[in-house]
Amino acid sequence: MNANTYGGDLPGQRSFRDAYDGWLSGVLTWPDYDSLLDVVKSRPTGWYIYDTRRAPPLTPEPNATLPDSLTEITAFLRDRQRANYCGFVYVDDRAVPSLIKIYDPCTASACGTSAASIPTFTISRMPPEALPFAADVPERRGLLSRIIKGSP
Numbered sequence: 001m002n003a004n005t006y007g008g009d010l011p012g013q014r015s016f017r018d019a020y021d022g023w024l025s026g027v028l029t030w031p032d033y034d035s036l037l038d039v040v041k042s043r044p045t046g047w048y049i050y051d052t053r054r055a056p057p058l059t060p061e062p063n064a065t066l067p068d069s070l071t072e073i074t075a076f077l078r079d080r081q082r083a084n085y086c087g088f089v090y091v092d093d094r095a096v097p098s099l100i101k102i103y104d105p106c107t108a109s110a111c112g113t114s115a116a117s118i119p120t121f122t123i124s125r126m127p128p129e130a131l132p133f134a135a136d137v138p139e140r141r142g143l144l145s146r147i148i149k150g151s152p
Contacts, residue, residue: 016126017133019099024090033077033086036094037070040123049073050128052118057128073102073121081105090119098125 014022027033040047044063049070050056061069081088088103101119118131 013126014098016099016124016128019092019124019126020101020122020129020131022092022099024092024099024101025094027086027089027091027094030084030086032094033074033089036089036091036097036100037074039095039097040070040100041067046125048122048124048126048128050122050124052120052122052131056130070123073123076120077102077105097123100124 027036044066046060047066048057048059049061049066077086077088088105090101090103091097092099100123102121102123103117104120107117107120122128122131
């Protein structure tokens, strides 16, 4: 079985975290974005749509509402990215995707930031975990502790 093939809890399926931290390809054009969503719609069962401004979903998006949810995400993205290129969508495998990250064009930065951006939406074949991952949140130390122990 391909690592990107949806298999529920079958052995060999990557975890959300592994997929999230893995290699992704940028989707630069609107036609490529539309083609990617066509792939998702062609296999509607088992997609988790996670709006990272809310709690992660516990169940996949129902087949009946998947097209409307994708339309809402597209409207959000096109409203905030008025240029003739896409550029804020990343996917692990365009032919057989298992994870898609969609960033807000108004708040994401392609470069020049020391902190990792969190996508506004993820579309995945595996149950998502809350972002940012707990281990990724730096420990906050007080001023005196940083002076005595050195800054992190």
